[in-house]
Amino acid sequence: MRLSKAEGEKSPANLHRSLTLELVRVTERAAIAAAEWRGKGDEKAADDAAVRAMKAELDRVAISGRVVIGEGEEHECDELFIGQPVGAGEGPEVDIAVDPLEGVTLCAKNQPDSIVVLAMAERGGLLNVARNVYMHKIAIGAEYPAGTVNIEWSATENVRALAGAKGVPLSEITAIVLDRPRHAGLIEELRTTGVAVKLISDGDIAGVIHAVNTEDTGIDIYLGSGSAPEGVLAAAALRCIGGQMQGKLILDSPAKRERAHAMGITDPNRIYDVTELAAGDVPVAATGVTDGTLLGRRPPAPRLGQKPTPSLCAAGARPSAGSRPSTPGERLQLTPQPPHPPFSLGLDPRPPATRHKRRVILGSSPRKQR
Numbered sequence: 001m002r003l004s005k006a007e008g009e010k011s012p013a014n015l016h017r018s019l020t021l022e023l024v025r026v027t028e029r030a031a032i033a034a035a036e037w038r039g040k041g042d043e044k045a046a047d048d049a050a051v052r053a054m055k056a057e058l059d060r061v062a063i064s065g066r067v068v069i070g071e072g073e074e075h076e077c078d079e080l081f082i083g084q085p086v087g088a089g090e091g092p093e094v095d096i097a098v099d100p101l102e103g104v105t106l107c108a109k110n111q112p113d114s115i116v117v118l119a120m121a122e123r124g125g126l127l128n129v130a131r132n133v134y135m136h137k138i139a140i141g142a143e144y145p146a147g148t149v150n151i152e153w154s155a156t157e158n159v160r161a162l163a164g165a166k167g168v169p170l171s172e173i174t175a176i177v178l179d180r181p182r183h184a185g186l187i188e189e190l191r192t193t194g195v196a197v198k199l200i201s202d203g204d205i206a207g208v209i210h211a212v213n214t215e216d217t218g219i220d221i222y223l224g225s226g227s228a229p230e231g232v233l234a235a236a237a238l239r240c241i242g243g244q245m246q247g248k249l250i251l252d253s254p255a256k257r258e259r260a261h262a263m264g265i266t267d268p269n270r271i272y273d274v275t276e277l278a279a280g281d282v283p284v285a286a287t288g289v290t291d292g293t294l295l296g297r298r299p300p301a302p303r304l305g306q307k308p309t310p311s312l313c314a315a316g317a318r319p320s321a322g323s324r325p326s327t328p329g330e331r332l333q334l335t336p337q338p339p340h341p342p343f344s345l346g347l348d349p350r351p352p353a354t355r356h357k358r359r360v361i362l363g364s365s366p367r368k369q370r
Contacts (some may be wrong), residue, residue: 019092019120022061027116030054031287034101038290039110046107047085050100050289055079055086058096069097069229072131077320082130095126097233103202106290113203113292118285119236125280127232127272128263134250135228139208140221142242146280151246151271155189155223162221170194176219177209183224190223206292208234212243217293225250235277236284247272315357 033053037046051071058065065087070080080086080098087094096118101107103114119126129135130231138151148165149158155175163170171194177183179199190197198219200207204226211222222245231247238245251257251268260268 002031012103019061019063020283023118023120023283024287026054026057027118027285027287027289029057030116031289034107034114034289038107038114043104043108047101047104051077051079054098054100054116054118058086059088060085062091063120064091064093065096066091066094067098068095068126068128070131071098074230076131081085081240082128084165087297093119093123095123095128096120097126097229097236099205099233099288102205102230103290105200110290111201112290113200113206114289115203115206115292116287116289117233117237119233119278120284121236121278121282122280125237125278125282127265127277129228129232129249129265130256130259130263131227131229133228133256133260134225135231136225136248136250137204137208137231137234138221138223139211139234139238139243139245141212142215142244144244146244148244149221149246151248155186156193156240158223159190159193159195159221166220171196173220174198174218175221175223176200176211177222177224178202178204178207180224180335186224197199204230205234205237205286208243208245209237209241210293212238212241212245214340232277233284235272236282237286238274239282240284243274245274245277247277253285263276 024199030050030053033049034046037049040046063086065085067080067082067084067086070084071077072081074081074083080100086096097120099115099117101114101118103111106112106114118224132153136151136309138149138158140149144162144165148161153161159170159173159175162183163173166173174196175190176198177187177190177200179201187197187199207226208222208231210217210219214220231245235245248271249260249265251260251265257268
């Protein structure tokens with residue numbers, strides 16, 4: 001099934017901002033289901049629970065959706081497979097990208113930064129890639145000039161350019177890298193330059209987001225290769241919170257190249273930026289399953305009806321003329337205050353002149369926006 005182009009002559013969906021709040025309900029339900037398996041050592045049970053809960057809640061949302069990034073091909077999994085219809089069958093026609101449980105090992109071991117992520121876009125708005133494809137990735141914050149780093153440069157060239165743009169010595173730059181045997185050379189090269197390296201065992205999406213939130217995390221740059229679907233989800237998040245990212249697919253076998261071509265990828269050597277990985281209106285929702293620096297800490301003993309950790313919801317608007325697609329928006333932190341329903345973080349990435357100021361409140365039932 002070819003999923004890269006909008007079908008027929010149908011006009012693109014104009015995604016309503018209220019859908020973002022509905023997506024948070026989806027990620028929260030999946031996170032609550034997965035949280036039952038925190039620290040119990042059963043990765044499959046945690047993932048299966050998240051998948052079932054996400055699919056059930058997605059089918060209540062007023063969309064006519066199809067999964068373009070999911071758990072795998074139709075013959076590989078029962079739910080959330082590529083091409084599967086989701087939603088109530090009414091409303092805008094959209095593409096859905098999901099990671100029902102990023103960091104299944106982190107959840108099974110009850111380690112930080114296991115999260116649930118979901119992105120939605122107009123038909124054809126998300127780069128469609130198979131689950132078994134990897135991607136070279138590089139990401140930095142939105143505050144640097146375009147072209148500060150480049151995925152084709154060496155790690156040394158990139159960190160030197162970044163240090164120069166930041167006005168600091170290399171010893172004050174910190175890179176985040178997945179701790180994998182394939183990255184041994186990259187890690188050694190970075191450390192040789194004097195850069196500090198933060199290694200993560202899992203959590204590719206969270207790693208990219210950490211790199212663009214330097215003020216909060218102390219991380220300056222993400223480097224390395226990881227899952228291509230998670231790269232698309234990370235780009236969708238950056239469309240909302242700001243940041244620069246490049247990705248290049250690793251199509252290292254005839255079967256992967258053939259599958260990529262069938263999904264609409266005609267140039268296997270293309271370098272993608274954030275707006276090419278996730279284009280148009282891109283609502284994104286994420287909810288934490290375990291503690292983490294990305295989405296905060298869960299309550300010590302979650303009460304009935306509370307989600308495991310705070311959520312993040314955002315809507316990446318179509319950029320207006322003259323605006324930067326990755327310009328970060330106003331952030332509102334709404335702190336959980338039991339026994340009231342849990343609140344979430346709301347973002348509006350549109351430039352100040354084009355956005356309406358609003359206070360987004362999430363609870364157990366719909367509330368009016370003020």
